[in-house]
Amino acid sequence: MSDSDLVVQRKEGLYCPPGDFYIDPWRPVDRAVITHAHGDHSRRGNSHYLAAAPAEGVLRTRLGEIDLQTLPYGETIDHFGVRLSFHPAGHVLGSAQVRLEHEGRVWVASGDYYVAGSSADAREDNPTCAPFEPVRCHCFITESTFGLPIYRWQPQAELFAAIDDWWRANADAGRASLLVGYAFGKAQRILMGVDRSIGPIVVHGAVEPLNRAYRAAGVDIPETPIATEIKDRSVFRRALVVAPPSAQGSTWTRRFGDYSDAFASGWMQLRGARRRRSVDRGFVLSDHADWPGLQRAIAATGAERVIVTHGYEAVMVRWLTEQGFDAGAFATEYGHDDDDELPGDLGAAVAAAEHAADQVAESVSDAEAARVVVEPEDAPVDDAGA
Ligand SMILES: [Zn+2]
Ligand SMILES: [Zn+2]
Numbered sequence: 001m002s003d004s005d006l007v008v009q010r011k012e013g014l015y016c017p018p019g020d021f022y023i024d025p026w027r028p029v030d031r032a033v034i035t036h037a038h039g040d041h042s043r044r045g046n047s048h049y050l051a052a053a054p055a056e057g058v059l060r061t062r063l064g065e066i067d068l069q070t071l072p073y074g075e076t077i078d079h080f081g082v083r084l085s086f087h088p089a090g091h092v093l094g095s096a097q098v099r100l101e102h103e104g105r106v107w108v109a110s111g112d113y114y115v116a117g118s119s120a121d122a123r124e125d126n127p128t129c130a131p132f133e134p135v136r137c138h139c140f141i142t143e144s145t146f147g148l149p150i151y152r153w154q155p156q157a158e159l160f161a162a163i164d165d166w167w168r169a170n171a172d173a174g175r176a177s178l179l180v181g182y183a184f185g186k187a188q189r190i191l192m193g194v195d196r197s198i199g200p201i202v203v204h205g206a207v208e209p210l211n212r213a214y215r216a217a218g219v220d221i222p223e224t225p226i227a228t229e230i231k232d233r234s235v236f237r238r239a240l241v242v243a244p245p246s247a248q249g250s251t252w253t254r255r256f257g258d259y260s261d262a263f264a265s266g267w268m269q270l271r272g273a274r275r276r277r278s279v280d281r282g283f284v285l286s287d288h289a290d291w292p293g294l295q296r297a298i299a300a301t302g303a304e305r306v307i308v309t310h311g312y313e314a315v316m317v318r319w320l321t322e323q324g325f326d327a328g329a330f331a332t333e334y335g336h337d338d339d340d341e342l343p344g345d346l347g348a349a350v351a352a353a354e355h356a357a358d359q360v361a362e363s364v365s366d367a368e369a370a371r372v373v374v375e376p377e378d379a380p381v382d383d384a385g386a
Contacts, residue, residue, distance in 0.1 A: 006082070006100045006107040007141060007307075009330045014109065014141070014309075018102050019082035021050075023109050026333040033084070035111025036095035037062050038184065040334045050077075052086035054130070055094025057213035058184065073130065089113040090125060090132035091287050092185035093214055099135050108137040108301060110309075112145065112334075117153060117292035124156055126287060128188045128219050134300035142298055144311030145288040145335065146266050147319075153266075153290045160193040163283055166262060171199045171238040176259035180279065183207045183244040185287045186264055188214050190242055191221050199238035202227045204252070206244050227255065248279070266290075298325075310334040 007014050013025030013032075021031035028045035035041055035051075037058040042049075044063055051059055053070040060068070071077060073096065076085040081103075086096035091112045098109045115132040116124030125131040153159075163179070170177040181187055187207045194201070203211065203224040214221045227241060236256045247253065248261065263279045266286030274282035289297055294316070298306055305326040308316045313329040320327035 004103075004105065006102055006105060006139070007109060009332075014330060014332070016082060016100060019079045019084070019100070021079065022046075023098055024111065024334070033098055034059065035089065035098060035109065036092055038092065038112065041111060050084075052088075052094050052096035054217055055096070057216050058093050058210060061209050061213045062184070073133075087133045087135050088130035090115055090129060092126075093129045093188070093217055093219060095129060097133075097135055099137065105139075106137040107139045107141065108135045108303075109141040110143055110297075112143050112287070113289055113297060114287050115289045115293045115297045117290050118296065120296075126189065127192050128185070128214065128221075132289075132297065134297065136302045138303060139305040139307065140298060140301040140303035141307045141309055141330070142294065142316075143288065143334075144294065144308045144313055144316040146286060146290050147294055147308070147312040147316040149291050151266065151269055151286075151290045152292060153284060153286060156193065159283060159285060160195075163190070163193070163262075163264075164195045164198060166260070166281055167194065167240050168198050170260045174237045174258070176236040176239050176241055176256040178241045178243060178248075178253060178256065178259050178261040179264060179283075180243055180245050180248050180261060180277075181264035181285070184210045186285065187211070187242050187244070188219065188221055189285060189287065190264060191224065192219070194240060196222055199240060200225075200235055201240045201242065202230060202236070203241070204243035204247050206246075207242055227252070233257065248277075 007016055007023065012022055012027040012029050014023045021033055022029045023033045024035050024041040025032050025046065026043060030047045032046035032048065033050045037055055042059060042063060047067065049066050049068045051068065051070055053072045056068065056070050071086055073086050073088055076083050083101040085099045087099055089095040089097050089111055091114045095111060097111060097113065100107045113132050114126050167177040179190060181190055183206045188211065191201065201222055201224050203226060205226050205228060208224065208226055211221045211224060233255060241256065253259065261279045262281035262283055263274065263277045264283045264285040266284060266288055267273050268282035268284045306320050308329045309332045317327045317329050
């Protein structure tokens, strides 16, 4: 750390000294710049909020009455000599990277972001929000949620074909398809990606307020009745039901009678994750960049310095250093309320994978890391979106 750093770590969160504001603070502060509306990045209790304009609806849906100022992507404001602008992060509706410019230095804080893997391909963008925009900078503060070589997302067309096949087979057998994913971001990805001709789509009550905010922002989310409002339960026999993880195994599911369930998350790439979630199927769907995507995004910034915030920091810092970057990490309190919740056993599985990754980080090659991280799990990889 040096005196001229544009972002430093404080107990309240990531702080910009010359601008006197915080980015995604985890404790209440006066001025909070918000990258996106996931709960771990946008908390209650700040006096003033600044966010990208497309985030307004989802932020207000989640936080209620807040003192919120918004700024369209690409426009700048000046605060104590710091020029600040938001640039799309491709993660969820309104998600933004924060670009800071002060006395000739440019820093970008990514928040969470999604970008396709090894090549730019518009078909691989997250269709629920503006695609990730690379921003040139001297220092890039990157997330690293899936910063291990084992995380490589399959093409979205293949993934959604697999989800459609599962739903169609269930519908033909007269049973509901309960697809579990985080209510903000993941649910809307699912709703936009599936083949709407297969059958009716219904949602859990926690999903619908976010759907409304997306529709109000012009995103093509289908009309989705709430499951508890449906009186004729025969409807469920061909239905896709989209629900948050908290609904899984609750009495709420009894209304569906016979059903198959599945979990949509980047963590489904881990061996044994499906079994640990006790679901019939696992689909590897994430709103975060995979390992090649992280590498591509970081390279595109042209930054010589990279600070890793959350995820597999040790492995990512090691890899970046080997590539010649000036790399370090911030210890943050993100990652607890994001799209890929990690309750119970699955959290333990991820912790085990992180531990294994830390152990091999000493002498890591990609292939070695992938092997060591995968082997502690015991189930066959029959659940990785096949
Ligand atoms: Zn997020
Ligand atoms: Zn995050």
